[in-house]
Amino acid sequence: MPWILVERGGDICHELEEVGREYCADAIVVGGTHGVIGRVFGSVAGRLARRAQRPVIVIP
Numbered sequence: 001m002p003w004i005l006v007e008r009g010g011d012i013c014h015e016l017e018e019v020g021r022e023y024c025a026d027a028i029v030v031g032g033t034h035g036v037i038g039r040v041f042g043s044v045a046g047r048l049a050r051r052a053q054r055p056v057i058v059i060p
Contacts, residue, residue: 013048020054027055 004023008015020028033043049056 012044013051016044016048017052020052025054027057028052029057029059032058032060 006019008019016028016030019025028048030045030048032045045056045058049058
């Protein structure tokens with residue numbers, strides 16, 4: 001499976017969506033968070049899954 005590494009600055013959810021659009025990605029794959037900080041502030045994976053325009057695959 002081909003993949004790319006991209007480094008950007010800014011809001012992580014926004015940037016992941018932009019990269020997905022630029023590369024016409026079929027889906028965005030991210031890792032999940034199981035810590036207290038993720039529960040209190042909301043995880044990147046959760047925020048992205050709620051707002052992305054393409055499928056989001058969360059790896060636990």
